Amino acid sequence: MLPTPLSKLPDIGGTIFTEMSALAQECHAINLGQGFPDYSPPEALIQAVSEAMFQGLNQYAPMAGLPQLRNAIASKLQSQHGHAYKAESDITVTAGATEALMCSLLALVHPGDEVLLIDPAYDLYEPAIRLAGGRAVRIPMHPPTEADPVFRMNWDRMLSALNPKTRMLVLNFPHNPTGVTLKSEDLDALESLIEKQPILLLSDEAYEHIVFDGCSQLSPVSRPALVEHTVLVSSFGKTFHATGWKVGYCCAPAHVMAEIRKVHQYTIFSVSTPMQAGIAAYLSRTDAFSGLSNFYQKKRDRLVSGLKKTRLQPMHSEGTFFLLVNMSALGQRLEKEMAVRLTREIGVASIPVSAFYAAPNRPESNHQLLRLCFAKQNSTLDLALERFSKL
Template sequence: MRRFGPTIFAEMSALAQRTGAVNLGQGFPDADGPASLLADAAEAIRTGRNQYPPGLGEPELLEAVAAHQRRFRGAELDPATQVLVTAGATEGVAAAVLALAEPGDEVVVLEPAYDSYAAVIALAGAVQRPVALLPAADGSGRFALDREGLRAAFSGRTRLVLLNTPHNPTGTVLTREELTEVARLAVEHDVVVLTDEVYEHLVFDGAAHVPPASLPGMAERTLSVSSAGKTFSVTGWKVGWVTGPAHLVAAVRTVKQFLTYVNGAPFQPAVARALGLGDGFYRELAADLQRRRDLLREGLLSAGFAVGVPQGTYFVVADPRPLGFEDGTAFCRALPELAGVVGVPVSAFCTPDGPAAEAARPLVRFTFCKSDAVLLEACERLQALRPR
């Protein structure tokens, strides 16, 4: 693990604190989730739900996750054997990789990629095989899967494919056609697909999140990971879940029990009730974030950035080259002094010299999961970058 130092998020957040810059680097909301959720958690604490929960998770949360998968995905899961509660999606991904990848096995990962993926692959002794998501040739700002690179990444040692859709940091929602190609190769090579879907409800402009497990031939080979953090704006609660075939979930549980054992006792029943909130909650969540996306994007465009239109997540990718900055990392380190704002370089999500590194090198990720006041302040500060 020597090559894994403090994360870029920690570095940029510390920079924001030290300089008083507006922190648009780390993707956490600055407002709490639904009042009913918070009240349910407080009630659980008051009524004594503070000791170890069952190893799989509290039964009401297992049942609520299964009901959520039925409601939004049409999937029928046995809550007793096909659902596992984890300490956030990060632990769910880590436990799955550690359970299924042996030393020397290969894990196909789409890059740019969330930074914990490379670390846990290294912990497993496995080998990361990066496949690029690259800016689409049509100028839409969408990042498209390099299908030729995907096919080339598979080998006789491929054990897992690790997907993230909707995708952090690019905001891309992988299309049915892209995911179908992943599915075809997974079936052909008989590998497990591990999907990080924490932004499943945060999609915009009519885009549709396609759960990989819903594709033909995939239900029996897909582990799906999600969490309460992004959907309910409680990232600090660290309540996530893994769903999939019983034998794969059992393998993940075997590892998870020696990582955190259990977690979040009073939060689990609260999340269970929140998952049953009406369709209006989910629609309003996405609509409000889309509005904030547009607010930040307009500010970035006005400041002189080239900016794509993310289809989902909390994030927008901006290109500062029109402002004369060629390196995203150097730009992010200078930005607090230049304009009093913090972002994160997209290159931090890529393997050095990997297939996505060059395209990512100038780019910067900003988050829009902040209040209007914070976003407006950031947009005003960014105007200092405009050419005079």
């Protein structure tokens, strides 16, 4: 007999992304659900990784990451946000943003701690908090209305949720799934929050280089009052159309990073050496980030333009490679029911936004919204729009 209880997460099953991708495959549907491109990384980057392999860089990398890649990350962040991270002590290369987030939460959240999440929230956060022994406290955004058709932060409610058990706030901007970005007034609100109670900030910035309409990405690390409280996480996989490579990074003050590395070294120890070497070489040879926002904005605009000819109403996306659509013209029903129906009946898979809430089936989690991924070839987007036009 196995000991009971066996599971630490008895109510957690497969993710909505796995479920909808499997349904898309079963129905031979176009997968605009799970967030991965259907095109390859830059050829020069693939060549740089291949060169690293042929040069013999195929054994373990240093636990914290290759020095040349950490130096490149430090230089990028200095230029981007004006903060000088020390490559030796403040930066760790991780197995994607996922591992960076998991290690940060396991290292920094103690049993009984409360961690604030912004609803709708990416589905990794709460299970990781629970594994660390903490409790997630979810603070809903103001949902879109006809008069104000965007999600907005509820900072008053966030401030009122602070108590002696509050340990951390998880940020995710540009925001998945809503596409909202941080504004200067949001950073002001974060400064007020930190002044009231000096908690940690875990800032998931996986879509940092995908921000639209001439705007710049704002991060809490750009503010001196916030940077010492912040763990910044990002993803080369999202940036370079290489999600399967699973290479990301984590940045924090040295004394905080020392704790994160304690978990990292016993989780995977180190990340793929040729991938790290190839990315570092690619970054040294090219301006790798400058064209990304424009590249994705063209795809966003293509999808928006096509959707306006259908019964799905596109909402505004300020960043990420996701776009929300309002499906209320098709009738009022649970978002997941509609996502499954569209996959089966017209052959396009999406993700219900309700899946990012704690209780997906409740009315307050269902705003008649579906999330579409536009990180796809133009031919893929055009075929999906053709199918949507049949609604």
